[in-house]
Amino acid sequence: MNNLSAIIVDDESLARRGLALRLQQIPGVDVVSECANGREALEAIAAHSPDLVFLDIQMPGMDGFDVVRKLQAGQMPMIIFVTAFDQYAVEAFKVHAVDYVLKPIDDDRLHEAIDRAVAHHSQEESERTKQRLMELMMGLTGASASSIEEMAQAQRGLPQWPDKLVIKDGADIHLVKIDDIHWIDAAGDYMCVHADGETHIMRITMKQLEAMLNPARFLRVHRSTLVNTDYISGAQTLGNGEYMLSLEGGAQLKVSRGYRARVRELLAG
DSSP states (O other), X not given: OOOEEEEEEOSOHHHHHHHHHHHHTSTTEEEEEEESSHHHHHHHHXXXXXXXXXXXXOOSSSOHHHHHHXXXXXXXXXEEEEESOSTTHHHHHHTTOSEEXXXXXXXXXXXXXXXXXXXXXXXXXXXXHHXXXXXXXXXHHOOOHHHHHHHHHHHTTOOOOXXXXXXXXXXXXXXXXXXXXXXEEEETTEEEEEETTEEEEEOSOHHHHHHTSOXXXXXXEETTEEEEGGGEEEEEEOTTSOEEEEETTSOEEEEOGXXXXXXXXXXXX
């Protein structure tokens, strides 16, 4: 990664010079300008577009917070406030400062602040690179951003959960939206899919069907029952350590003891 370009802003010349000398000893940071007040800071930021600004807070005329407020979002560098006063810390982080370092500056604390800025910069670079690649792919393929993201996930090997179940009923084929499924229970070699007030019959095993559904949404509550957690409206504790789940629409499903730990975790969350 390229070095971070930095500007030092402090109304005290000795403080500026001291920080500049210390930054010379730290690899990865290049000081491109030193400023004695807020007006000079705004001019230098516009001229250099630095990655990072070490900004004093208490300065005559325009203080450090005024400088940040006058910057436009498109030219906002990372800000590390450097000040002798700790009472501004809360306000500093409200304006999304990367860090807040007290004078006299401790070497370890300065390194920590720069490490945080480097990490923040790397994350922003990654997001910008991803956006540029996304725009390039959209221009080349005409695909939407969501379609490209799905392709990227597929390339990374992440599971792609279907939006619909294809259910054959004799000569008829039904496309049942996953979002509409309330629960599923087994009946011999068949699965009964309860969706939007209707029951559809699928010839498939519970294991096969469970593998097709997102486990973050569909919870096994019994050896022969899967429930869509989006539709759970309440639960009742039974005397034998089991639960009775209530679903939107009025259905009630018993949770067997072998699956109660997962349900308890869901209810606690």
